[in-house]
Amino acid sequence: MKRSPKPKWSFVLMRGAEQSVKQFKVSKRSVVAAPAAAVLALSGCIAAIQIRSAFKIDSLHDEMSQQSTSFSQTVHGKDDSIGTLQEEIGRLNRQTEELKGKINDLRELENKLKTFIEQYGRLTETSSSATPDTQEARNLIAKAEQSGLDFRQISSLVDAMESTMEQSVKQAQARQAELDALPTGWPTKASATFTSGFGYRVDPFTGKSTFHAGVDIGGSVGDPVFSAADGTVEDTGQDGSRGRFVVINHHNGLKTVYMHLSRIEASPGDEVVRGEKIGLMGSTGRSTGRSTGAHLHFQVMQHDEPVNPMRYLD
Structure with a gap:
């Protein structure tokens, strides 16, 4: 029994009036298989692109995660630095207030010495409006400001000056008591005859x-x-x-x-x-x-x- 010939598709290619005509015959199976193969090839390309894109996305995700971790650590470090700076500012403010208080104490001591000198200057060797201790205190404060000494050094200087001035005030008060106890006042003001x-x-x-x-x-x-x-x-x-x-x-x-x-x-x-x-x-x-x-x-x-x-x- 003879098999019937497989059906074929004929394609005629005409390129112009003067050109020869070419005819191609393709089996029906080939006509069906070619598009399927093209679809498979296209699907493969798309799958490869998706795999490549997924890899890139994963890489970007990992990179972003690392950057996020780094940023978090940086922000945390900045927060710690800010906290440390705030504590330092608070400490400096406290030291400033403490130093102001000590300087005010020095001024009070200086005023006491001035009062003593104004009242008893004629009976003492000191004739200026400021005692040597007071002048020394002023010089030390000026040197501290010029040399940029820190608060601890300045505070130590002020403590030393305060101690010295307190001793001077005590000596002045003792001297004042001695002078007040001397019978220098006239016992009667109505007559001095x-x-x-x-x-x-x-x-x-x-x-x-x-x-x-x-x-x-x-x-x-x-x-x-x-x-x-x-x-x-x-x-x-x-x-x-x-x-x-x-x-x-x-x-x-x-x-x-x-x-x-x-x-x-x-x-x-x-x-x-x-x-x-x-x-x-x-x-x-x-x-x-x-x-x-x-x-x-x-x-x-x-x-x-x-x-x-x-x-x-x-």
Whole structure:
């Protein structure tokens, strides 16, 4: 039995009027298989492209993950740095406030020294408005600012200066107490006329040469009498020779005595300051003791021995 010939497809190729015509015969199977092969080839290309793209995507994903991790670490590090800087700023602020407080303390100490110098400058060797310690403190602060010393160094300098100035203030206060205890103030401001001086003189009652242990300051009955220095009232009273009197102990070996008062305005144990009123001037015939007229007998005792009051009176 003969097989029937397989059907074929004929294709005629015409390129022009003068060109020959070419005819191709292709089996039906080939016509069907060719598109299928093309589709398979195209599918393979697409699959290869997808695989390649997936690989690139995975690579990019890994790279982005690494970059994200790196960025996270960087941000975390920045956060730590910011936290450290904030702590440092807080510490510096605290140190600044502490230093300001110490400088204010120095200024207060300096003002105390200035007050002392203004009040007692004539009796001390220091005549400028700033003590050497104060000037040294200013110089050290200026050097610290110029050399860029840190807060710890500046704080140490300020502590040292504060300690030195505190000692100076204590010395000044001690000196002030000593000066305030010296009987340099006039015991009466109404009159500064001396009616009798310190030393030997002719006694107006006996006519004989006797030792006068103080000075007599004239005035009027009722003139106020003041303490010549800071101290404590040790004794008050009245007798035939002194009349009404007040004794003040100045706690430095010195005592002052005020005699022939018409009235006493202080009591034993009273703390008095220079210029404080302690009584009134008296006169003969008013229970003021043996007296030649209205006057104050003012006496200074050093270790219970009379000394010339003019050593102290301004």
